[in-house]
């Protein structure tokens with residue numbers, strides 16, 4: 001069988017300073033030998049690993065002047081031998097060089113195949129690979145931070161710690177089944193109970209960070225609600241710092257949901273400015289009002305605006321709809337009128353941009369609110385697997401005094417398996433394929 005090498009353009013395909021074409025597999029150096037002429041005496045086959053060599057990269061019909069580097073497996077990203085060409089970042093240049101690697105026998109890599117190989121070769125865990133894709137896809141600092149936490153195996157370390165504890169518990173049970181003396185069994189039960197409680201506590205601590213972790217990764221969806229003319233569009237403009245929404249003196253002007261995003265302390269806030277909630281005979285405005293209610297359901301955080309000069313029972317009605325949600329009550333237009341309202345979290349003027357910084361601080365406090373320097377969850381897949389693990393361990397705990405240890409071991413092993421899906425120790429082919437399909441080609 002022919003030696004297998006995969007190849008792809010690893011950088012974005014656009015006009016840029018530099019682009020990278022990567023080959024990984026059994027013999028990428030033999031491909032490089034046929035298309036790279038180094039400057040200097042060292043031939044490609046004698047390349048020292050991890051060292052950049054300058055020279056000509058030959059494609060069909062043209063050559064580029066660039067660099068070539070050889071990573072010797074297993075000390076490479078994929079764990080296999082890897083060669084990279086660093087060429088100029090033109091579309092025709094990169095495509096031509098990629099085509100040359102394919103003509104010389106490499107196969108075009110599929111989505112995420114480099115990272116999948118890295119996973120298969122034990123270079124990183126499944127959650128680390130997920131962190132990598134999160135980092136690549138993230139548009140906010142906090143998203144990068146969440147991805148980096150996973151990528152650097154922080155979550156895997158915690159999951160492995162829990163799995164090791166459970167492994168001890170299971171071997172204790174195994175040992176009991178081999179030597180079923182009564183005293184031993186009683187002490188085992190106590191130990192199993194203690195271990196399970198410890199693991200469940202740790203799982204609970206992780207589960208408790210999910211909302212905040214998800215916020216770091218995806219950002220916070222913010223809905224701005226209030227009666228017409230309270231200054232919702234003005235506040236959105238002030239926060240976004242440009243005139244995106246239509247501001248008008250006519251009540252009910254903002255009929256569509258206007259979207260925008262800002263970063264506060266690196267956390268992404270995605271805004272929806274909604275039509276004012278109020279009864280209306282106007283058909284189009286009614287559509288806007290129903291959208292508002294949908295936004296209410298979907299928002300992680302609601303900014304409820306009241307006009308300091310006109311607080312009345314319509315505000316009370318809206319407040320009653322949202323008071324149990326994660327809400328910041330904003331009294332706007334304090335330049336016009338100074339009042340006190342028991343419900344208010346903050347007083348500001350959107351028009352004169354007064355107290356906007358205080359609002360931003362409040363938005364962070366109301367959205368993150370967990371110490372994310374410790375362990376945290378940010379992926380739904382991990383959240384779901386941990387919940388399943390917890391259920392199994394809780395079942396085992398409930399049966400600890402009524403069910404024999406060998407039966408308990410089945411639940412405990414199922415919990416162990418669910419934990420292992422996070423790091424990939426026990427993940428099925430389907431889970432693995434699903435994750436890598438989300439990657440782009442070349443990663």
Ligand code: GDP
Pocket residue numbers: 226227228229230231232233234235246247248249251252253254276332333334335336348349350351352
């Ligand atoms: P929306 O219907 O809630 O989106 O309200 P708009 O943002 O369109 O504002 C309605 C009117 O109130 C406009 O004339 C704004 O200029 C005005 N307005 C908004 N915020 C303030 C404020 O802080 N002070 C004053 N004096 N007027 C404001």
